[in-house]
Amino acid sequence: MTTFITTPIFYASGDPHTGHAYSGIIADIVHRFRQLCGEETILITGTDEHGQKIAATAQAHNTDVATFVEDKAADFAALWPQLAVQPDVIIRTTQTEHKAHVSKVWQTLAGKGDIYPGTYAGQYCVACEQYYPARELDGDCCPVHKKPVTTVEEASYLFRLEHYRQRLLDYYQSHPSLITPSHFQDAIIEQLKSGPLESLSVSRVNNAWGIRVPNDSNHTIYVWIDALFSYITAIQLSGHNSAAIAGAVHVLGKDILKFHALYWPAFLLALGLPLPEKLVVHGWWTIEGEKIAKSNPATAVNPGVFSEQLTADGLRYALVRQKPLSRDGNLALDELKAAINADLANNLANLVKRNNTLVLKHFQGELAATTKNQLDDECGQLLASCGQQIEQVIRAYRQYELYQVTLTLKQILDQLNTFFHQRAPWLLGKGQDEQHVASTCFVVSNLLRHVALCYAPITPQLAVNILAEQGVDLTTAVLRSDIELHSVSINGAGSHFQRLH
Numbered sequence: 154m155t156t157f158i159t160t161p162i163f164y165a166s167g168d169p170h171t172g173h174a175y176s177g178i179i180a181d182i183v184h185r186f187r188q189l190c191g192e193e194t195i196l197i198t199g200t201d202e203h204g205q206k207i208a209a210t211a212q213a214h215n216t217d218v219a220t221f222v223e224d225k226a227a228d229f230a231a232l233w234p235q236l237a238v239q240p241d242v243i244i245r246t247t248q249t250e251h252k253a254h255v256s257k258v259w260q261t262l263a264g265k266g267d268i269y270p271g272t273y274a275g276q277y278c279v280a281c282e283q284y285y286p287a288r289e290l291d292g293d294c295c296p297v298h299k300k301p302v303t304t305v306e307e308a309s310y311l312f313r314l315e316h317y318r319q320r321l322l323d324y325y326q327s328h329p330s331l332i333t334p335s336h337f338q339d340a341i342i343e344q345l346k347s348g349p350l351e352s353l354s355v356s357r358v359n360n361a362w363g364i365r366v367p368n369d370s371n372h373t374i375y376v377w378i379d380a381l382f383s384y385i386t387a388i389q390l391s392g393h394n395s396a397a398i399a400g401a402v403h404v405l406g407k408d409i410l411k412f413h414a415l416y417w418p419a420f421l422l423a424l425g426l427p428l429p430e431k432l433v434v435h436g437w438w439t440i441e442g443e444k445i446a447k448s449n450p451a452t453a454v455n456p457g458v459f460s461e462q463l464t465a466d467g468l469r470y471a472l473v474r475q476k477p478l479s480r481d482g483n484l485a486l487d488e489l490k491a492a493i494n495a496d497l498a499n500n501l502a503n504l505v506k507r508n509n510t511l512v513l514k515h516f517q518g519e520l521a522a523t524t525k526n527q528l529d530d531e532c533g534q535l536l537a538s539c540g541q542q543i544e545q546v547i548r549a550y551r552q553y554e555l556y557q558v559t560l561t562l563k564q565i566l567d568q569l570n571t572f573f574h575q576r577a578p579w580l581l582g583k584g585q586d587e588q589h590v591a592s593t594c595f596v597v598s599n600l601l602r603h604v605a606l607c608y609a610p611i612t613p614q615l616a617v618n619i620l621a622e623q624g625v626d627l628t629t630a631v632l633r634s635d636i637e638l639h640s641v642s643i644n645g646a647g648s649h650f651q652r653l654h
């Protein structure tokens with residue numbers, strides 16, 4: 154079965170920032186990990202291009218809205234290669250196929266009576282494109298943007314969310330790890346238990362920039378229906394059936410949990426479609442304590458700039474190394490550099506270079522295969538201990554605990570470096586015999602091959618370079634938890650990661 158890994162589709166209302174980059178990088182890491190395990194996965198990203206807010210922003214820039222979103226979509230598309238993010242499908246909500254798909258969805262839901270005409274009165278935040286119940290407001294301000302909400306009462310089509318409450322509750326209770334980390338799932342279950350769900354307003358009368366409601370052109374379809382169904386449009390565009398949404402892993406920030414954990418599955422249930430495999434929810438990045446947001450220009454540094462300063466591998470690594478996924482974290486360039494230098498430049502790349510240099514110098518790059526039983530005890534112990542830790546790394550990847558992945562990889566490298574120093578293979582002929590040196594380099598080379606594979610989803614270029622020196626092609630390599638000892642054939646000893654200054 155194909156797994157679809159998705160990023161949220163990004164609002165085409167401003168330039169990409171590092172918060173957006175984070176959603177994209179996490180999804181790409183999950184995608185690369187699954188592919189490395191031999192699974193078939195498709196990475197979907199895209200841009201959310203309709204809605205009042207985008208129309209207003211385009212107007213403020215004196216630009217025609219279609220041209221405006223075209224430019225922003227191009228900015229996002231251009232960002233991904235700079236971050237080594239490799240989407241298979243880039244969906245835009247202004248695409249003809251998508252608009253036709255959403256109209257059809259609407260007709261089905263309206264035909265079933267799940268969508269019906271009415272009026273809606275509430276507190277609306279234009280920036281979020283959503284109504285807020287009083288209990289979620291911060292005084293009279295939106296909890297995300299901290300800006301006053303406006304009272305709106307207007308004709309609106311409504312979706313009968315309550316009709317699906319019990320089924321949603323049953324589903325979450327019978328799939329306890331659908332949302333990761335689990336405290337987000339607990340919160341959704343609490344909300345579902347706490348009483349009837351208000352009908353959701355799913356159309357707007359004061360927004361011309363959107364998909365028209367079929368048979369009622371005064372209304373446009375609510376941007377969140379429009380946006381969420383882009384996941385399925387993209388699945389269809391990749392040649393699969395809508396039901397393949399069952400194999401979807403949605404990566405999203407905690408600010409958009411409600412849309413993905415309540416509204417999205419309710420729409421899918423209403424259409425008789427299966428629910429996604431997983432919601433992976435991440436926290437926010439701040440800069441000097443301020444949430445990175447396009448409305449706060451001091452924080453909205455283009456992630457391409459960070460990628461130039463840290464390299465794409467460095468940025469990707471630092472973002473998962475600095476905090477557990479679901480927590481918030483502060484992005485401080487010097488701290489990121491320190492972690493990258495310590496872990497990637499010193500602990501990993503430097504060890505690879507030193508080991509490979511010795512194998513080339515003393516063994517012409519070639520070390521014959523040896524079985525575990527032929528190795529001395531120290532080597533055996535190292536293999537056993539690193540083997541267990543590599544299993545932990547793979548388990549952590551499977552559980553989307555990417556921070557844990559980096560911590561365990563760091564522990565493995567600490568062990569490898571300690572082993573290398575204690576065994577001092579550079580003292581060949583000066584106290585260390587050839588057998589001792591050969592087995593040291595043999596074990597280290599084999600473990601570094603596994604370690605490089607484990608790093609590959611996070612730091613793909615670094616992994617490609619390290620593996621190439623062992624004659625391994627990452628595109629055909631498969632990550633397994635058991636340590637395989639191969640003969641070693643080293644063809645280079647390059648400096649794969651320059652220290653950052």
Ligand code: MSP
Pocket residue numbers: 160161162163164171172173175176201380381382404405406407408409436437438439444445446
């Ligand atoms: N268009 C909607 C998503 C629709 S998905 C069907 C949207 N777009 S967004 O551009 O505002 O945000 C996209 C992603 O960026 C979200 O996952 C959001 O959490 C993430 N981030 C935006 N700012 C962020 C930080 N400061 N830190 C980390 N991620 C944050 O919401």
